[in-house]
Amino acid sequence: MTTLIKNGLVLSADGATPMDVLVDGETIAALLPTGSTALGDLETTADRVVDAAGKYVLPGGVDVHTHMELPFGGTNASDTFETGTRAAAWGGTTTIVDFAVQRTGERVMDGLEAWHAKSEGECAIDYGFHMILGGVDDDSLATMDRLVNDEGITSFKLFMAYPGVFYSDDGKILRAMQTASSNGSLIMMHAENGMAIDVLVQQALARGQTDPIFHGITRPVAMEEEATFRTIKLAEVAGCPVYIVHMSAREAVERVAEARGKGTNVFGETCPQYLYLTLEDHLGAPGFEGAKYACSTPLRSRHEHHQKDLWRFLRTNDLQVVSTDHCPFCFKEQKELGIGDFSKIPNGIGTVEHRMDLLYQGVVDGEISLTRWVEVACTTPARMFGLYPRKGVIQPGSDADIVVYDPQATTQIGVETHHMNLDYSAYEGFKVQGRVDLVMSRGTVLIEDDAYVGTKGHGRYLKRDLSQYLA
Amino acid sequence: MTTLIKNGLVLSADGATPMDVLVDGETIAALLPTGSTALGDLETTADRVVDAAGKYVLPGGVDVHTHMELPFGGTNASDTFETGTRAAAWGGTTTIVDFAVQRTGERVMDGLEAWHAKSEGECAIDYGFHMILGGVDDDSLATMDRLVNDEGITSFKLFMAYPGVFYSDDGKILRAMQTASSNGSLIMMHAENGMAIDVLVQQALARGQTDPIFHGITRPVAMEEEATFRTIKLAEVAGCPVYIVHMSAREAVERVAEARGKGTNVFGETCPQYLYLTLEDHLGAPGFEGAKYACSTPLRSRHEHHQKDLWRFLRTNDLQVVSTDHCPFCFKEQKELGIGDFSKIPNGIGTVEHRMDLLYQGVVDGEISLTRWVEVACTTPARMFGLYPRKGVIQPGSDADIVVYDPQATTQIGVETHHMNLDYSAYEGFKVQGRVDLVMSRGTVLIEDDAYVGTKGHGRYLKRDLSQYLA
Amino acid sequence: MTTLIKNGLVLSADGATPMDVLVDGETIAALLPTGSTALGDLETTADRVVDAAGKYVLPGGVDVHTHMELPFGGTNASDTFETGTRAAAWGGTTTIVDFAVQRTGERVMDGLEAWHAKSEGECAIDYGFHMILGGVDDDSLATMDRLVNDEGITSFKLFMAYPGVFYSDDGKILRAMQTASSNGSLIMMHAENGMAIDVLVQQALARGQTDPIFHGITRPVAMEEEATFRTIKLAEVAGCPVYIVHMSAREAVERVAEARGKGTNVFGETCPQYLYLTLEDHLGAPGFEGAKYACSTPLRSRHEHHQKDLWRFLRTNDLQVVSTDHCPFCFKEQKELGIGDFSKIPNGIGTVEHRMDLLYQGVVDGEISLTRWVEVACTTPARMFGLYPRKGVIQPGSDADIVVYDPQATTQIGVETHHMNLDYSAYEGFKVQGRVDLVMSRGTVLIEDDAYVGTKGHGRYLKRDLSQYLA
């Protein structure tokens, strides 16, 4: 089965070139100048021809931060691997890397098995796993090596937040980092000072400050900045690279930029919610509405102008990746667990379907270039997490994960139209320029003519290599 | 009883001026132009005349960081309040502020009483107390207010190091800082990441790295820098000023400088050992000799050139105070507790007698100016800890704590000649320019003609005001 | 003739202490604890007693940047040495350092003689001179040594602005700096990129943008920042200290702060106009009103919030001195020369009378501390320009230049009440807290009971020493 995608403008992290793409089976078989007949009349010989005239042809999106079915705060994230990966496909994302979880007191391998059990045979697109280490001890450190060597899991997430749940103290963090240093894997960090934040949370609740906005107010910028810096310094002692997840505060990214300027292998990720939503406008919405926007790190103050700086950091490569931290909880019954006590609101926002579109709007707005869009959403995530050149690039031999994107069409975001299993949209009413036209995963079309034509279980588990991004 | 100190060059933090100083009783009664007879022939009428021609007349030194008789590692610092304050007097220091101690599990007030019991009636010079909080809880937080209001204790020290002994986690630190913010007191921080350091210490011992130099190697610069930054950020959240003790690493002070540049009330202290001694030359001395130089923060590497930068930070006022962290342990039987296990070496160096001389050598070497010598050793410590203008300045009404200093003479430092109760000198063989000629405390001469003529119990407990240094 | 100033709170750069001050003849004879009778009953024996109860007693202000009678743009600054120094006295300033001028094509010594001729016998208060070098050549470089050695002129001002009038290219600047390096004098710099600014000015005029606000718009922040940085780097090559005058832009002072942080002897001065007035509110006033506020560097944009940062830099000692750059031109006939062409407006604002009051308002507003007020307005200017301890401090032997200041009274500023020879006030309508109560110059009262009781010619020329401020 061959497909010719012809007449499109093919995008990479370096440039945009008119080219035809020949797909054969699951991979890309050839790249050719537009209309080339060097290989014969492909329009005739190809099993299928897609005309991408006037459209962009780009690598399928790679979202390296999702939490399908995550148990949190006594409930589960509302998207299963089935619904969540289907929604991802709708949005032009063809690979996710989800987080398998070890909680304090549990064994790492048990967590991994549980995640395989949840995802196996369910996914619309390919998927890999990071491992959350919620309990650093001799067993979990030994298991890190095993996961790197045997299981294709080459990145491990630690938490400076959530004492009692996921929290590791600095000694444990250092030990896990030392292990990463020895086996070449990448440490990912939730960088917020949870010990201090928990004091602020308890003080706020004691003062009767229970509304959702206090979720944000009790997680100050300085505590994200502090934890980010601490992460960098611990990584320096351990001699390992480190990747900070879901950064929302300018001051925190400035610490990443400072360390990178000195040549340190520190990386930063942000998410669409931090580029578009704010503390006052969303988390501070009237009544309990703000609960829809409760996530950690929290949305930041409009008055502090973090968004313009986050876009700037994306331009300057001080932030390298945009993921979603997709972790949806329905407003009814789930978010509502936090009525009267913001600390009980399940943390998370559902964005997996909208990442590519929300970032393309940044291109339209002049915030990032067209090549940078592809770089932060496709190429760098693949390189960072050991999936390149299989994913993240349109190149002969790569998996035929391809998006045809129409820059002239528009996308209207909202609960009525989205495909996530979520009873509200954090971006309700957003109308953005650009629209996913066709989505292909390993040569199979998933989205076409505004319809999902994929199949549950098409998606395969990806054993990942070590990061290819480190200098 | 009046004393005229005539013909000297009187030093202040701003300048050097030829003046005569009239002391009446315990205080300074008048400053006059040299040889002035506006007030009559003082040479005749004064009870005593000291001719300071060719000499400096400066405020008595204020050493705000001493640990007399401190219990540590199963032994006690070898200087009692009697021997330690007498040695201080020998070196031109007329005020110390020592640390009363609350250990984990003890009550603050008990610690304070114990310290009064040890010091009352023992001291050669005036003394005050900071309070170490080794256990932040509701009782100790309430007691902070009481100490500020009733006991003249307006500064509180917390530890990020020494888990299980003095360590406070970030939540406890934040609570203590909030209390300081409300009552106006000053938080002092031992800024080293003890959780991470303890991992490194255990790993080193497990590898058989037991020599004293590993005390330094397991306490990396990055862990001082990290803790310093964390201190600053927690203080920012609490809205309180903060003072970092015994800073030894350039990178850590750079964090102080950065925050100060933004207008934050962060202060830094260093000590003579960090200005003169190094990891390789001293802590790494052959055999077990290095144990003499074990202190925390540790001596830093000669190859990293911290000393030239510490002097620079003193010039630029990014470091404000030089204290001694005087905490002597004899080599025999005390330091020797750490043979075969560097982590059991009692931490500390005895310097209380040499601070003024070692800093004056910095003037001779061109590292700091004459006025800056007085500022970092006398005036700023007094202002920082609420003792000004009683201490730290030569001014009418101030306590007549006065040093006549001979810039032409020299001082030879060593165990044979020093007056501390310590069987070695960390500065053995140092010969520095300048010499203490006469020392007066509240109008009473303590040191004269190379003899101690003071009396035990002359020194009084000082109830201190809130800091006068904050912007 | 002796005067006892009793019961006041005496201010210095380090603190505030209740003391009595005895003046004998032209100098301070003694400082005593309040009410001291150690020297007899001074209230009876003194020729005069001033009761300063409830008031501050501080050193007379030292304004190191004035331009009395300066020829500029075809007219002369409207204050003569007589009127200008009298106004200074009204405002609590007892020393000025004015700028003698060498223009391009003139000889340095001729300029100095002209300034002596204008000032001799005219002044109400003591005065010194800096020398402006408008033409760096072998003769003027040789004359620099002579001025330092014989004439008490130890500071030299160069211009990066005003091509064709005062401008020196970088080669000339370097040569003058090398001479300063060899003779120990201090280079002062007007740091604006005049070559670029002149292009912008001509382009604006060509576009018909002739209103006063374009004076500010054509002198962008970046061109002050650039010139400041260039000054620092040239000084680094020459090995000399350097003092940047009238800094108005945060970004420029940040360059000073950065260099100071590395230990460089770079100093910065700002002026009250930059702390209180803005581009939009004042230079952009309707019609031709804005001309009243035309000065260089220009007032900066309100939207960029420079003022809060200038105050911060004063707190952090990244700015060391506040002078006035007093250079008044009447609105009628003088400022009006620029109607229809902003580049013809004589540059300057008259502030010599208001500096102490406007800065004290900063104390009231919490921007700077009481000691810092004295430091930036009195002590540091005196130290910086070789007048300490004769000026800038209340100390036995110093000149009895003393201000009694009433912190409870208020001062209303405006053309009706000021004493400068100027037909408008840039601060019209300002009502500030604090008021000059009594002013004494070398023991002679100049201002008392809201009246000027001094005499023309009382003020003497001051031969200055080399700077005493350098590290």
Add this chain to the structure above:
Amino acid sequence: MTTLIKNGLVLSADGATPMDVLVDGETIAALLPTGSTALGDLETTADRVVDAAGKYVLPGGVDVHTHMELPFGGTNASDTFETGTRAAAWGGTTTIVDFAVQRTGERVMDGLEAWHAKSEGECAIDYGFHMILGGVDDDSLATMDRLVNDEGITSFKLFMAYPGVFYSDDGKILRAMQTASSNGSLIMMHAENGMAIDVLVQQALARGQTDPIFHGITRPVAMEEEATFRTIKLAEVAGCPVYIVHMSAREAVERVAEARGKGTNVFGETCPQYLYLTLEDHLGAPGFEGAKYACSTPLRSRHEHHQKDLWRFLRTNDLQVVSTDHCPFCFKEQKELGIGDFSKIPNGIGTVEHRMDLLYQGVVDGEISLTRWVEVACTTPARMFGLYPRKGVIQPGSDADIVVYDPQATTQIGVETHHMNLDYSAYEGFKVQGRVDLVMSRGTVLIEDDAYVGTKGHGRYLKRDLSQYLA
């Protein structure tokens, strides 16, 4: 004519992928997975097959800074377009961008015509021109637009050095930048403070310091840093991007990094000589040998460790491009013009043949990654100067400028073996890992089997687009 380059590892700025490359005529016709037969049996059907097994296949190098036949100091650079481009081909460089020159007093179009006359029909590889503006006036500003619109010249070089020859004052620079801002072209800057440097040069000569090393000593780091900062600030005022050529000093690049961190479009270039040669070892060689290494900016001091930081800046993308600044002068008769007066040594080093090899050695040494090698030497230069995707990338439709590189072979550099018209080698005796195996320009093989098989005049003039690199 088709060529199949099979079995190689194809390099791009993002990654390394095993692929086959099909060349048809002058361009790349297809990229295919290694050994793919999707397009038939290319090994049989292709006119030629190159087996690149075990080798890298990378885009031909793009050297954007050469000076063939440049008249300088009374002589001409020793490589003609014929000899220089042939040597470039030997070294794997298939595109140069040379500098056409307008000197002070000449017309821009005359300079351009002269450069076309020198190069037309002479070159072995494709070539473009930047234009040096040595006289900014109304005519040259107008001509800038014409060159951009009609001549394919989209970058203009200005000099802050060489007063009287190429120097532009800041007003002229600003005007040229404003024009670039309006027509979208890129300003390139030689950033050294020539006015100050000329003073230092004259002073050195006057002191009898005539040896080559004084060429370096009279061009201090601070004067490169200053001019770099000035360039950035002037560009900020003009609102144009700017590219700093041949950066050698860490401190200067730090200013670029600082500005880039704020989002400014500032770019920096360094050259192999700054990565490998030093002031003391080379410019300071005994006798007159140092003259071989005289170039501006000069080689920097070994003791200041610039090289490790230049490599770091290449890693962190604070430097984007490595060019050669190829400007060879023979030692005999040319460099010798400076015997007895270093200021008369023609400035320049010949490196055009060695850039790719010297940078690959950086890969071997771990200084930069394999992808970064391609990025700084091929892809970014092409994007920066409007040649992408025609040059700088291996992609269907691109010019078939291809290098097959053998990472196992070695290259010995020296005058005996090099192909530049130069009687010495600045890198004599260097033996580096890696070797150019085959070089193809627009489908024509130039270098093969250690022989040059190209033809004079094959190279065509490239009309360039506007830069594609700007954010």
